[in-house]
Amino acid sequence: MVPYIPNTPEEQQQMLQSLGMNQIADLFADIPEHLRLQRPLDLPEALTEPELLRYMGKLAQQNINLDQCVSFLGAGAYDHIVPAVISHLTSRGEFLTAYTPYQAEISQGVLQSIFEFQTLIANLTGMEAANASMYDGATALAEAALMSCNITRRSKVAAAANLDPQWVDILEVYLGSQNIELIRVPYGSDTGQIALDAFDLKTGSELACMIVGQPNFFGALEDVEQIASWIKGSGGLLVMAVDPISLGLLKSPGEYGADIVVGDAGCLGNPISFGGPSVGFFAVNGTKLIRKMPGRIVGQTTDRDGNVGYVLTLQAREQHIRREKATSNICTNQALNALTATIYLALLGNEGIKQVAYQCAQKTAYLRRKLVEAGFKLRFNAPVFKEFVLQVDVDWEQVNERLLEQGYLGGFPLKSAVPELADCVLIAVTEARTRAEMDQFVELLRGCR
Amino acid sequence: MVPYIPNTPEEQQQMLQSLGMNQIADLFADIPEHLRLQRPLDLPEALTEPELLRYMGKLAQQNINLDQCVSFLGAGAYDHIVPAVISHLTSRGEFLTAYTPYQAEISQGVLQSIFEFQTLIANLTGMEAANASMYDGATALAEAALMSCNITRRSKVAAAANLDPQWVDILEVYLGSQNIELIRVPYGSDTGQIALDAFDLKTGSELACMIVGQPNFFGALEDVEQIASWIKGSGGLLVMAVDPISLGLLKSPGEYGADIVVGDAGCLGNPISFGGPSVGFFAVNGTKLIRKMPGRIVGQTTDRDGNVGYVLTLQAREQHIRREKATSNICTNQALNALTATIYLALLGNEGIKQVAYQCAQKTAYLRRKLVEAGFKLRFNAPVFKEFVLQVDVDWEQVNERLLEQGYLGGFPLKSAVPELADCVLIAVTEARTRAEMDQFVELLRGCR
């Protein structure tokens, strides 16, 4: 009994007969005999539902999950609190089992929710418009860089050296294929912030854009104003990669005059899920940029009776119309994760997002303080949001092993990701951490020295 | 911030003003001052959602659940396999947050699903009609007994002494309030089956009904034909209490000529949930009985355009119309659990329900055989379905404690429920048990002797 196939053998036979065929194989006559697989696929045996649940349950149990331990891991993925109601809405079949809303009249649910996503992302970032989502923050950033080159007709991109190294690697892959040069702007060794003074500012005139992380990979906040005025003065675009949660507290990219804002919105209500599926966002200022954005965009319009409705719009940018001249190849994106983020933002609202950001900042400050009091050294002295770098001369992987025995996931050792910070660890504190957890963490760390 | 209340203090003030009031307290002017509570309720402090989840999660973890152990417990509640898809459908807001379908035109979803429930229960039991659900099997049985008296205008009810003692206790409470006498029909000490020969059959002419469990509390099957012909010959009704799963294999009550069939349908796809919410079913034969059924009934009809639709019907039986002359006081019933059972039966269908019943019977037989081979004694010799009584002279509660240490929930010790079987235990085997689990169980039991 093959699951999920409703037609009975008799019906299959009837259908074949209506085609003048005798057997299923006749349907595949166009495939040369010797190209047809003559044996069953060599796959593990089919499982019934209870067996499947048992097998997958066993695999799941072989992982230590965040409900079983206290995590101070961040570095691009964060253990934020997820309101319980979200999944009850996103799991509704109409959202879950729909596809891209090509037929607008029976897809108003998805379309309007994307319009909400665009609205809320645009507002939060202080930008004019946002698209319907990107694969994740990293690829959104890569597309932002490509778009900057496209807009400015320049072929060099500058990125702060304190960006998430993983994002930079991805950026390099994307840029490399277009022969775009990536230039790294150093960071100050005490501040961790971008050090424009250590950079040849004249290069600016060749740059399509300057990419700034706010906060940067070290959790520190950049003094964006100065950077903004320099890059804009040089005719390049200011691209900001931001933590959307932080925007409950921090100045919005729009206020800094950013041209393109990207980020990862996985942290907005999505399960962390080993890092994916997450969702990237992409927001811009200015009509010219809007019309060059990658990805799907939903616009408001009216129907024959004059009622408001929503449709996919500005499709002339997209691959299915423009093919090799499209602004991007993106087609399927991360709609359900964007819906999740939308519901999250709707639930939290102004007050909620401020609270989350405020608590992240306060709790991070608390742990930082406690660690300093316990004799640990902070690597950088710039203000931070929800992450910071600790410098201690220990083998962090070994320390983490010992912490794990106590149910703690320590921070992210920077040894392999940022070689010059080999003795450092990146520690993230979200609103989900409690004082008791932090106090115990400090105790345990003290013991690991 | 009180959750779930959308009106802001300003709006509340506006509304009060529209009423010419100044403060909320004015709304309660009809309550004499001294009857108003002058202090806050003495309740535990309010919890935010994350705190609530933590607290309730802790309570939940203080229970050992069936995913953490292997259970041979039955005695009225069974660990049957639940198809995963069911809860995804029953949790849809339109089902979950609707009430009794008083406004039929916007309640066709609930109404048609109840009509399906009635259909599938009627078919499975082989009866003409079923109602929309009862609280559980036990109260359904009590209502069946009351209805029998109502129909026959007799005031004695006979029940087999091998019925679930808990159900009999409930029956007694219900009957007691109406001064109806409950007469117990003994069971054969070797067979565990009803022993009509040990009963004064002439009492039959005074009996409103005879209640037979199929299978009975000991898991054994009754020879219903003989009982049926006697009680029907005496002018009483045959009331059968059946396990709906068993009807995938066993002769249906309709085939035996039952007048009323009740049972607990919790086992049809509902989580076991410490025994509730479950759902009772109630099916009858004959127009006269149909019009005296307790509870909600849905009927098919047509709308103004002649399209088929469904409505609550035969409401003249019910409390909201008939008040003290109603056939029962039942109002809210177990609609969502009935929906669950309906989806379960739809998924399984003829083939599936037969498989479940067949596997129960085979696995039960296997364990029984294995136990006998291991030197244990079966208390009764009648054929069984998914439960049986083992007789061993040990302290079963102590044995169970030791089994629990190995992750096994042993059977249900009969000492307190059936005093005459103090050295016995009731063991249930569903399709969810595996051979490996049973083999280990036999081993463990052997060690406990």
Added chain:
Amino acid sequence: MLLLEMSKPGRCGYTLPKLDVPEVSLDELIPRSYLRETEPGLPQVTEPEVVRYFTQLSRKNHGVDVGFYPLGSCTMKYNPRVHEDIAALPGFSRIHPRQPESTVQGALQLMYELDQCLAEIAGLAKSSLLPAAGAHGELAGLLIIKAYHKFNGEADQRREIIIPDSAHGTNPASAQMAGFTVKEVPSDQRGGVDVAALREMVGPQTAGLMLTNPNTLGLFDENLEEIAAIIHDAGGLLYYDGANANAILGITRPGDTGFDIVHFNLHKTFSTPHGGGGPGAGPIVVSEKLVDFLPSPIVEYSDGRYHFATPKHSIGPIKAFYGNFGVLVKAYSYIRRLGAEGLKSVSENAVLNANYVMNQLKDDYYLPYDRTCMHEFVLSGKRQKELGVSTLDIAKRLLDYGVHAPTIYFPLIVEEAIMIEPTETESKATLDVFIQTMKTIAEEARRNPEQLKSAPTLTPVKRLDETKAARQPILKY
């Protein structure tokens, strides 16, 4: 299209793992005469079909999640979804009622704590969490009244239960089921119990009074204490139908007014979802003197352990196992989430919302009792009736506007009754739309009564023929 109409032989929507024990011929296990000879008569469909079928069905249904649902006497408020997650935790949803107490301490603690919360809210001593619904709680309460009088040797004498004519149908039906005779006391001009009439009815035959308060008119009985005194003086007990408790949480407590027994509808006041007509839970709370009569089992705490116990003079069990446990989990979650202040705010806002709507509608619809109402109020469609438009027509027309109709034709003492309960979880914006809709319908009744009589027309089916359904009942496929 019904499931059996979609059925095709041989299909199955669920497959079990292969039988893993040696198979024995069925004949060796169960004599053939015990076996089914007919097919079970279930549909043979696949999972995709089942999902689409029930999804489509659901889309033909209104719910609180879909829109406003001012169904009087039902408290159709928002049901927090986190409670569903909590009730579904394996530690609650996957425990067996026959497990040893030591393995279900968390469940017992939950029941114990819920019991205590309900007792505090009611101002009484201890609860039974067994009843599966309000009506079931009534039955339990009435059996306690009976047992109490019996204990005092007055069982044969005290056989009458007094019930106001405004009461919900379950009250007299439950009294009858409990073996009492029902005496109806009329309502007075202000919508309360007619105290004079009550005084005349009581006597040594009086077992007790069942009172709904706020009553089904949505009114708080102004003579509550006097009524209580009359009954108590006559030797009867006071039963409080707490179905309308959404109006009084933290405001006033039945126990403080002398009531002996209260039932709560957890599926109303405590926000467990109604599920299309259940499951609910109707726990009762009783005063100290009745604790010994509670149904069995109750949960007690001693020596650091929770355990089940049977009260000394228990009326016995009235439901299998321990009640609708899963519902209890949700209600307890609600109480813990809201706390004392939150619950009080619930009632305040429920009452405020009701009064606001009532006040806005009383020019357009006749308001028989023009008083401050509690969480709900009752209009009469009698003005519209004069125009040839019945309350049923008004109700059906509301459906066209995407609103569930109020409860209609109840309570029976109001002609063409329209019973509206907005609840506290509705926003003023929603209430304003509803008010406007009701005004529009009143206008339509004046201008175009025919339109109302043919309503609804925008629903999945048009007006259904209930008479036909009852005359030639088709109760299954």
Added chain:
Amino acid sequence: MLLLEMSKPGRCGYTLPKLDVPEVSLDELIPRSYLRETEPGLPQVTEPEVVRYFTQLSRKNHGVDVGFYPLGSCTMKYNPRVHEDIAALPGFSRIHPRQPESTVQGALQLMYELDQCLAEIAGLAKSSLLPAAGAHGELAGLLIIKAYHKFNGEADQRREIIIPDSAHGTNPASAQMAGFTVKEVPSDQRGGVDVAALREMVGPQTAGLMLTNPNTLGLFDENLEEIAAIIHDAGGLLYYDGANANAILGITRPGDTGFDIVHFNLHKTFSTPHGGGGPGAGPIVVSEKLVDFLPSPIVEYSDGRYHFATPKHSIGPIKAFYGNFGVLVKAYSYIRRLGAEGLKSVSENAVLNANYVMNQLKDDYYLPYDRTCMHEFVLSGKRQKELGVSTLDIAKRLLDYGVHAPTIYFPLIVEEAIMIEPTETESKATLDVFIQTMKTIAEEARRNPEQLKSAPTLTPVKRLDETKAARQPILKY
């Protein structure tokens, strides 16, 4: 009504636990100049409103769960719900991508096993599970092609990717993104690649060919081997767009025909839900000779442990962390649930269903390529066009019948294209209703073309003005 229109100051739909650490003045933590001066611009609504809003939105949406969804090239099949439960297990949904490998062995094992299954299905060596969608897989594959030629010192020379004119738009767009020049090869009379034209196009500049097979006409290219030989002989690599793999599971394998790279759309063939436009997953599988070029990281197994590794000549990472892991969990569940026989049956039935519908419709609609089709087929609305009814009108009319329209105006090489993919999870009963509906619409086109032009009328909104939307874009509230 949008969320911001419902917003009221001060409300919040979610409350955090109170801050439990000593509060420090914000000024001490972060200089004021870094802080936001404007409001975040989010709606201020409560949970009940959010639930009702999104529930209502969902009810304005079609989905596979709601009804037939024969959207060509998208494989809108049934998505088993048990996979959602599995992906939601805390062991999958609550693991952090930076956890030590030793704490996520189950996740790595799952990825490793899925990789192996996909390799077997494709007839190739090893997968990268990173790509988030089909187009992303294409990009990854093309970058591998580039890296391969570079490795062989031919990077500067091999700059052309050949793509059929019937290809999906992502193919040329991806090739452009990867820095290639796109050369379009025409289709022949039978709907396949024009082999003669192809032969003329290839040369030392050829980096490779991207071929969709079955192609977007739903046809299996009869000259597949010859095409493969032409490209390989020219020194190019063969990329197989496996978006249409629902037709070939266990029937034929791209690797066996000589393809070097395949991407699968897990959200199509392997039944992970489309989610309104994602998330998907577009893993690629490559031949032995390309394994060293795979994006990083891949999962390897040695010494009894699973671990991440970077292939020797890896093109680098193309996505944060490990791809859309949650989607991978569902796809792997699907493969394990169905097994080899089940997957083959999927393709057989998908193809059978498509041919059945095609055959029934070809009298009413023009069928440009009258051959046995695979899992989908393309009709042309050109006959109806002559009656003044466009394919768009036909599509919109279908919506009135509760069916999602097929893909229209694609592939571009078919005039007024109507691309129909029924999938294997639809019953004959559903197909028959659809066939009848399509016939009815053909009839309507003859009799009452105006009706089609004003369609849809039974949908939540009527036909929407797309031109207006694009001309004066309103992209946010």
